Amino acid sequence: MAEKETMKYRLAEAVKALMETESLDKITVRDIVTAAQTTRQSFYRHFQDKYDLVNWYFERLAEKSFKLMGVQYTLREGLLKKFEFIRQEKTFFSQAFRSQDYNSLMRYDYQCILDFYTEWIERKTRRPLTPQIQFLLEMYCEGSMQMTVKWVTQGAKESPETIVDLLIDAQPEKLRAVLRDTELE
Template identity: 60%
Template structure:
């Protein structure tokens, strides 16, 4: 695990001066003085590294929702983590690669909310309307989070969390009410 964090530290340091899309695996391994072989033993590519690091955030916030945190508390925790790692998230969310953090974040939150709703409804799949609303909400919440990071509109993590919860479609709000 320490090796993975060394790679994460290296890519974060490189992101201070260059965009994620321009950083190479060679740059990463040279920065942390490890080998390409070691890198590829742990990650498929630099985007896999970025997504792994993001997964650490998910474990600290969203995966604790309903256990230790409400939806609001988990969102605030996520946004505080983003503030603490602002350069990393600015670079990661602005990548244009298919394997970018935007797509990974979408898959994570969509699956998370979908699993909660399916469990609550005791079903194997979401109906078309609920699935549409959930896809729209997940994509919109990611877009607004990126907007918040890029434009720094002066919203606190608490305010952004409140707005995203308020933006939940009524049907989803009712289905997720016990974690709010």
């Protein structure tokens, strides 16, 4: 792993450790660099703020799960990998999803899934989303994000399989038809 990536993961491990006992909104960059045994300069060389660090770490998850839907995984398989990872990193995600900051993971994840689905559908159908599908997609992404936050912050009691099946079942029929038509071929 390149030195730059190693430092980013070191900072991510530090913030994850701090989140075991403190909310993300109360953790400072000073706390993170102290835990990572590095400097503020090093932190700011890689990230704008602690939320940028958290969102970067989330992006690593997305690259291994969600963003492989339609390429390597079906919709269900990609979501299942995402929720298994969230469950493994329950403390991190529980704290990150509780943040109310404008740059919070909840906002970042919503935009990430909305952009992903939009690009996926447009690439597969070779046309822009209709206003109706755009509305349904935004509504679905917002609702699925809220249910993901609820699931993880309330202890992730249901299995990843159960929550994924519920999220798929909650798709509006017209959106489900478009997504079904764009699945792996």
